[in-house]
Amino acid sequence: METSYSLVVNGERRTVASEPGRSLLEVLREDLGLTGTKYGCGEGQCGACTVLVNGQRAHACTVTIEEVAGKTVTTIEGLAIQDRLHPVQEAFLQEQAFQCGYCTPGMILSAVALLQQRPHPTEKEILEWMNGNLCRCCGYPRILRAVRRAAELWRREP
């Protein structure tokens, strides 16, 4: 049985007719055409599906559509304002902090969530916060540099 769910995705109200129980990840990717959020493990272990729900970090693979009804969701597609990249995206670009890039949207969303809460994160806070995001190319050193640079950019132009 399909139900109608309404949520705000990247600032736009979207209505989805869906059976209950489907993951937010599947709805984003299959119903809303937002494929920037990635599937990696289906159990919240890799962070590839990281999004913001009401501004908080969430794993879209473990959240159901009914749990986000009425809430706001931010995905990688919603960060840049037209051609102007979000400072975290800019930092990842400047540091070339990707190899295959499949983990990159999740990494960026995780970093955004971190900097929203802690604009001056310590090294330890960065490591612990980002530890839920996997990069199998193991580009961790560059990603860490990007997060540090993002914190600098963030402080300059929040």
Place this chain on the structure above:
Amino acid sequence: MSAEVLSSGAGRRPDTSESGFGMTLDRREFLQWLGAGVIWVVTETGVWAQARRTGSGARADGLPLGARLHLGEDGTITLFCGKVECGQGARTELTLAAAEELRVRPEQIRVVLADTAEVPDDGITAGSRTTPATVPAVRRAAAAAREWLRQVAARQWQVDVAGLKVEEGKVRHPESGRSLGYADAARLAADDPAWQQPVPARVELTPASQWQVLGRSATRPNARDLVTGTHRYPSDLRRPGMWYGRVLRPPAYGARLVSVNLSAAEKAVPGSLAVREGDFVGVAAPTSAAAQRALKALAATAEWSESPHPSSRAVYEYLRRNVEGGVPANPFAEEWAAASRRLRATYHVAYVQHVPMETRAALAEWEGDHLTVWMGTQNPFGCRNELARALGMPLEKVRVVVPDFGGGFGGKHTAEAGIEAARLARAARRPVLVHWTRTEEFTWAYFRPAAVIDVEATLGPDGRLTSWHFININSGRAALDTPYNVGRSHCQFVAARSPMRQGSYRVLAATANHFARESAMDELAAMAGQDPLEFRRAHLPAGRLRTVLEEAARRFGWTEKTKSRPPGVGYGLACGTEKGSYVAACVEVAVDEPQGRIEVRKVCQVFECGAILHPENLRAQVEGCILMGLGPALWEEMRFANGRVANAALSRYRVPRFTDVPELEVHLLDRPDLESAGGGETPIVAVAPAIANAVAQATGRRIRQMPIRLDAAS
């Protein structure tokens, strides 16, 4: 032979990112975009087909220039290449290679990779071959195009070609001040038979000392698409009317399907599709959730017959018992009898998974009896052949397109998901996407082979090796031979009947062979009462390997550090060579024996692979190798029993994370006087044995297995 000759007009530029897949394009649009005024020879099987039909197309070197490069009137130059991009940096490196020889800015070059209908067959993307084989082929073509431009200008201006120089994308005649760019010459390329001729095998390439583009760092052409989430990975592709497919998997390895009730799927999800073709059973539905529900209903009706399967606990014994032709004996009885000291040791390496971030994904679409499959694979032409075989089709009716995808590491050479998607799409009469779950990837993708390695070595009274007997059971030949002076040497690989499906992994068996060899070298050094560094130096001739070893030791401060070692801390080193490159690593570990914890605190690695083409990318590859290597060194191991994998999930299979990153010191030795070798694999081989050696130093216990665990029986 029917070659279609298209004269294309000025085309609109299609809406694709630089990622170079023509998914939104049909063939006509693609050709239109290739540029105004160019006559392009195409046949059913692509732009290079002429060469193939004259018998030279299999080798990329014999290709017509026009099959490798295309000049656009807008100044864009298109490079066609059969390699793939999965994070290792081929797209950028190939761009730089072409730009260097053409004397243009890299931004002027667009690279079309891995579309079997559009690009030459440059072979599988594996074995670190892009740098030593494909880059030179691309450079030769680009240099030939540059020379062609000079010849054209000389003819047009009636001047001596010797006085013409190509720079900044233009050929110039300094005396008259005239210039001609690639864009201006594009029209001429169309009519010039030179572009239908094979790229000359001997073209002068720019020496490293004069490089303007190569040897410097550059950004990836489609970098912006990666940070904005707009790049479409294979699993992100969508087509009108597309459904999602799921496949029925056996409950255990070796289980055979006895019966299944296909109608259960339709009952659970009205309108869904269920297919059985031989052992293949799959479903397709408009959403993944619906497909999953249909699959679950169908799976509940399936009956299987299972057969025995060994467990991971007993697998090393199983492999030894199942060696084809038996395990060879040590032929050096005389040296063994006469030796002052003897080492006899067996090393084990577990089965591991590649765990690419993007699991296998393929989108299949039929148009009449023609099939197009977009998929993530390192082996586009091989997968085209595999698809054709599996589906009983001629090669020319199958097209494989590979968008830049989410990680390979040697794990994506095969077409499973593509074949599954193609079967479902044929039955459903609509495009179908199959995207494996992580559990499927952990269970049904192939594994890095487990290894059982026997070493028997002898030392003479002077502490020098007199014989070396090294048998690799099951895992492979890569880096099997020892680079050391060992007296008499016998190194052999013997195949065994692997109970697990196995295949390539970053640098193949070189990791296992280096683990055993470099562990054994430390054990022998201890027997000889020598420092591990000095023992290796005494057995290594001067050369590239010894150079990286000494450089790593010097930078790490090996001699000073090992003089005063705090308790619970160990230092280890290892070195090796494979695929024409050289690596050495020194590591520092801290061991907490009661907790069974090994912490890698520092890795200092020196790597040398000839002339460095793209320094920042090489550094990323070396860092990535070291960190990825921590996983199989310390934690990664497939556990299985009764044909079922016990840890087919990221919550049960530990891979390296941010907090595992040690202090990293990476030094790249540039050798512009040497040919470039690939650098995405060999840097992984030294880290595991260096850790094992450091753990042995810290604890006095030699762990002869990967993963290196303190609870392991040594």
